[in-house]
Amino acid sequence: MTTKGPTVRTVLGDIAPGRLGVCDSHDHLFIRSPTLPGQELDDPEAAAVELGAFAELGGQAVVQWTPWGMGRRLAELPELSRKSGVHVVGATGMHQAKHYDPAVLKGAYDGLARLFISELTTGPVRAGIIKIAGAYHRLDRHAEHVLAAAAEAHHATGAPIGVHLEAGSAALDVIGALSERHGVPPGSVILGHLHRFPDSRVHRQVAEAGAFVAFDGPSRAHHATDWRLLDAIAALAEAGHADRLLLGGDTVTASARSTADGPGMPFLLGGIRPRIERELGPDLATAVFVDNPARAFAVDWRS
Template sequence: MTGVIRTVLGDIDPAELGVTDSHDHLFFASKLLPGEELDEVEPARDVLLDFKAAGGSALVQWTPYGLGRRIGDLARLSRETGVHIVAATGFHRAAHYAPEVVREVVDDLARIFVDDLTGSTRAGLIKVAGAFHTLDDHARTTLTAAAVAHQETGAPIAVHLEHGTAALEVAGLLCDTHEVPADRVILGHLNRNPDDALLREIAARGTFLGFDGPSRANHATDWRLPDCLETLVGAGHGGQILLGGDTTTATARHEPGASYLLTTLAPRLAKRLGEDAVTAMLVANPARAFATSRPR
């Protein structure tokens, strides 16, 4: 299989993906966020319908294995709303799981990932995570398993960068050590560490660049985003940029929600960067980022 995007309802041509929220969560449950679980179907349906009404066509859920993905509900919601949904396999930072879960699965991660990507789960990407400013043993284990699964399936690897850090270390391990092509790697949360010189260095590696979670009061918020993106577009990296909402809590569903990408953020960026550049971030770039490559 090559050159397709695996959605929860089956494989589609990348040209069918359309306007895409490249990083979000309809369902998510972590022990780090007690009482803020995204585990109700009706609010998830409302998110998709609002996103569709704003012009959205596809949403990529980065919720990995063991954190409440609700694959069956994703498929039903996609069918009912007409919004393409791409689901994830993968494994987050250990802190999100009960210790016994980590012990039970850590030695079998590559097999779990491959099974999710090739079986009835219909996962379309592998989501793993770095550590804060480094790669700890857990990150190295999960990233290595992701590389093995990529080599067998061709699926893209999406990486949570803790507070936007350790991007170069992640790229080094995946692309240099494990020979994953750079354009099969998506580095998330780069907006949380808005260092222009560092962003240009990361972009030069050739990975996709995820800017997600707009308007989070505890992160570098939207006022920094146009400057960062203008720097990258001006340096020739506009074809690597992806935009997402990254809603991870019930409260955040309304602050500001996935549709904000299209109703507020995209028009603001278009005034600064031009319509064509923003359209690429929402349409052409996701179509390439989330397509499978030919397995080895």
């Protein structure tokens, strides 16, 4: 009996990892939250313009980390992907409790793992990643509940788990909970926002454990660690962990888009990639934008 091997599950279907290409490993085309009133990403035309600008700079894939219940508009992603020529990976999962109406949240707790599994394996548009979130320097009760459901869904499907780390904190707690308590291999885990917690020792420990280290969200107005980004990348590469690095834009507000006041999705390729190529070398840039995403998001899908 033969198997098709690892594939990346995009909104247009499964593709071979080698077809993913230059990838923004964490971003948002659509997102809505009560914590961001008036800044929702809910305009398909604006999303298409942003995706087109990314494609013009050589972008070939975007992983949208917007989970269930946050206006991800999963059904509209295939058309955006077709028109732009950019592969799009969608997400299931659940963010921090503050992003949901309490009544909706309470009703969703029962059968959460079944919801994740269903969205990964059924329907015309399937998710290709599970998005969860920690709390600041800890895993609160909500995070523990969602993490357990994500682990169950991973074991049922093989799907990778992407984790929002609040201010980049609690990385080792998350790895410990997923791998030691729930048996999720670290290689199936992507820890986001570690650039916001610029502790190179923690970064190395995460990489040594086998998880992927995501530096995502460059040049937001309220981030004070952008100037450390290349040093953080260089430190991991010099420690032998270039194969664990991912980069993403994490655009979460309308004003952060390149068509508004922010650097947006294209900045990864127009601003960050040239600096990596010039200062750290083209091989490292290829690893971060092409080779590593192809491994991080490829799965031997179980269903």
